Amino acid sequence: MSTSVADRRSKGLIWFTTSFVVLWIFIAAGPFLWTLWGSFKVQPDFFSKTDWRNALYGVMTTVQTGSAFTGDGYYGAWVEQEFWRNTINTGIVVFFTVVISLTLGTLGGYALARSGFRYAFWLLMAGLVFRAMPHITLVSGYLLPFFEWNVWGKLSTTIIVLVAINQPFTLWMLHSFFLNIPKDMDESAMVDGCTRFQAFRYVIIPVMWPGVITTGLFSFLLAYNDFAVTAVLLSSENQTMVPRINSFLGTVRETGDVMFAVAAVVSAMIPLFFLVLFFQRQIVSGLTAGAVKG
Amino acid sequence: MKHRTFFWFILPSLAAMFFFIALPIVSVAVQSLFVEHEQIMTEVENCGPFKCETVLQVDNEATAALREEAPLGRFNGLGTYTNRKHLAFEQVGVAWNETETFGEFMSELINLPFYKALFFTLTYTAVVTPFVIFLGLGVALAVNTLPRAIKGPTIFVSLLPMIVTPLIGALILFWMVDADGIIGATLQKIFNDPNLSLKASTPLTWMMLIVYGIWSSTPFSFIVFYAGLQTVPKETLEAAKIDGASRWQSIRYVVVPYMMPLVVFITLMQLMDNFRVFEPIISFSASAKATSLSWIIFNDLRGGDIQLFGSAGATSILTILGVAILLTPVLIRTWRDFNQKRA
Numbered sequence: 001m002s003t004s005v006a007d008r009r010s011k012g013l014i015w016f017t018t019s020f021v022v023l024w025i026f027i028a029a030g031p032f033l034w035t036l037w038g039s040f041k042v043q044p045d046f047f048s049k050t051d052w053r054n055a056l057y058g059v060m061t062t063v064q065t066g067s068a069f070t071g072d073g074y075y076g077a078w079v080e081q082e083f084w085r086n087t088i089n090t091g092i093v094v095f096f097t098v099v100i101s102l103t104l105g106t107l108g109g110y111a112l113a114r115s116g117f118r119y120a121f122w123l124l125m126a127g128l129v130f131r132a133m134p135h136i137t138l139v140s141g142y143l144l145p146f147f148e149w150n151v152w153g154k155l156s157t158t159i160i161v162l163v164a165i166n167q168p169f170t171l172w173m174l175h176s177f178f179l180n181i182p183k184d185m186d187e188s189a190m191v192d193g194c195t196r197f198q199a200f201r202y203v204i205i206p207v208m209w210p211g212v213i214t215t216g217l218f219s220f221l222l223a224y225n226d227f228a229v230t231a232v233l234l235s236s237e238n239q240t241m242v243p244r245i246n247s248f249l250g251t252v253r254e255t256g257d258v259m260f261a262v263a264a265v266v267s268a269m270i271p272l273f274f275l276v277l278f279f280q281r282q283i284v285s286g287l288t289a290g291a292v293k294g
Numbered sequence: 295m296k297h298r299t300f301f302w303f304i305l306p307s308l309a310a311m312f313f314f315i316a317l318p319i320v321s322v323a324v325q326s327l328f329v330e331h332e333q334i335m336t337e338v339e340n341c342g343p344f345k346c347e348t349v350l351q352v353d354n355e356a357t358a359a360l361r362e363e364a365p366l367g368r369f370n371g372l373g374t375y376t377n378r379k380h381l382a383f384e385q386v387g388v389a390w391n392e393t394e395t396f397g398e399f400m401s402e403l404i405n406l407p408f409y410k411a412l413f414f415t416l417t418y419t420a421v422v423t424p425f426v427i428f429l430g431l432g433v434a435l436a437v438n439t440l441p442r443a444i445k446g447p448t449i450f451v452s453l454l455p456m457i458v459t460p461l462i463g464a465l466i467l468f469w470m471v472d473a474d475g476i477i478g479a480t481l482q483k484i485f486n487d488p489n490l491s492l493k494a495s496t497p498l499t500w501m502m503l504i505v506y507g508i509w510s511s512t513p514f515s516f517i518v519f520y521a522g523l524q525t526v527p528k529e530t531l532e533a534a535k536i537d538g539a540s541r542w543q544s545i546r547y548v549v550v551p552y553m554m555p556l557v558v559f560i561t562l563m564q565l566m567d568n569f570r571v572f573e574p575i576i577s578f579s580a581s582a583k584a585t586s587l588s589w590i591i592f593n594d595l596r597g598g599d600i601q602l603f604g605s606a607g608a609t610s611i612l613t614i615l616g617v618a619i620l621l622t623p624v625l626i627r628t629w630r631d632f633n634q635k636r637a
Contacts, residue, residue, distance in 0.1 A: 021436045125625060130315050138314075140595055142321075143595065
């Protein structure tokens with residue numbers, strides 16, 4: 001905004017907006033920092049009945065372990081409870097979901113963007129309705145057939161299901177990105193004698209990466225953050241991180257090691273921090289592209 | 295694009311959606327018409343040293359064989375939809391006839407599981423959505439006045455509550471408000487009540503869930519409004535200033551009207567998202583006080599020893615109908631836009 005507007009802003013207003021932003025930052029980031037810090041303490045500190053400041057200084061942690069910081073929670077989660085297996089599972093599921101959804105999505109999204117026929121519109125509408133449906137409603141439809149065919153509990157089944165659930169969203173997003181690529185580009189290639197697929201391969205693919213990366217980020221988030229599908233469709237040895245954290249809560253509460261769950265939660269959070277850190281611009285542009293958000 | 299080329303381009307994606315979205319809906323609908331087999335009982339003669347008596351016993355083998363043979367269960371028609379766990383026509387009728395005032399009727403209704411979940415889902419949606427819009431607009435206006443250098447980091451921090459896995463985000467808040475957590479313990483000190491627990495009271499549990507909802511959705515509306523603010527034409531703002539509009543007036547009469555289409559967009563996204571509220575209920579272990587339609591389905595599938603496919607199917611179909619009703623205005627609008635574009 002122009003400086004004249006800024007000049008006019010009174011001291012009180014500056015004070016008010018600044019404190020509002022500071023308060024918001026505190027609300028948005030505070031819980032994460034608190035949990036990150038607390039994950040290196042012992043349970044009597046992080047869940048301190050006597051004084052909340054114990055969690056800051058680690059009073060009980062020093063008493064129990066001899067130092068103000070401890071990696072016991074992480075050791076318990078990663079080594080004793082074998083959380084690394086779930087991390088690998090999440091890696092596999094997320095990687096294949098993103099790659100397959102983007103491959104199918106670019107082809108379909110391109111076709112939808114270039115076809116003006118009425119059925120293209122109806123497909124997009126169906127996609128919109130599919131996207132709004134809670135995933136758990138679909139999950140109840142998978143279970144019985146999957147049991148019958150003996151494919152329940154496998155990572156590959158879950159990947160296919162996540163790809164399918166991801167498709168409506170991927171199609172919508174890539175469709176709007178392809179609409180922004182001028183039609184003339186691929187059409188002039190076709191005038192020069194390319195087939196439609198060649199035009200797509202040599203003209204569109206080189207320029208589509210910004211859109212694909214943004215869509216890929218949101219596919220990643222959908223697969224990584226999913227709980228409903230993975231919790232119901234994966235057997236316990238194939239669980240990914242999020243359903244595993246949930247099952248921690250049941251078992252760990254009994255044995256009194258909540259800190260395992262806290263450490264696991266922080267571990268699962270860290271990749272997302274880096275994702276936002278590196279791809280902030282793409283995430284913001286994706287969110288504002290309209291009709292977007294998993 | 296030719297029909298033929300279009301078909302080959304869209305085929306893989308269409309096949310995935312057909313087999314894993316469209317067919318499951320059919321499968322859910324079929325399941326909802328069936329109900330689990332009853333256990334087969336057989337009369338067995340139990341002879342002790344003194345006398346013989348006949349007792350009824352579950353015939354495990356026959357039951358298992360029956361389940362094997364017809365895994366769907368037995369046909370129940372629309373019975374599952376109307377039973378006590380779902381639409382509960384009978385109970386609603388009784389409640390309607392026996393209660394005097396509308397308030398009494400409502401309190402009877404809320405005791406039925408389906409209506410209880412529906413009531414929470416609607417309350418959650420109705421409270422979270424306006425808060426998210428106002429708070430998001432407020433944050434966007436405030437962040438917009440910041441110097442450029444701090445804008446980036448502020449946006450980074452603001453995105454976190456939305457990006458983080460819902461189950462994890464809710465757990466983090468839950469650990470803070472739990473009886474021994476930082477906020478829970480502080481509240482106990484303030485009110486001098488060592489037994490104060492947010493989990494134990496229904497209104498407080500609802501409030502906690504709603505606070506989580508606002509916390510996790512505000513970033514989305516903030517980002518959309520913030521992007522919208524960049525498109526408000528400077529000339530209009532200047533003109534308003536020259537005409538003597540105060541800061542507040544130029545926000546009220548220039549900026550807010552520009553934001554109206556965004557408000558509609560955010561409201562629709564929020565309605566869809568909040569209607570499927572699910573993970574926070576798991577994280578807060580709040581199911582005794584607050585349930586949602588999604589949670590009921592999950593509970594039917596994972597809660598007990600036997601998976602209640604029929605019951606889960608019926609709730610799923612009802613949820614899908616709810617979503618369809620919510621979406622009708624959007625569909626009509628998009629249809630109009632599409633026709634305008636073609637014309």
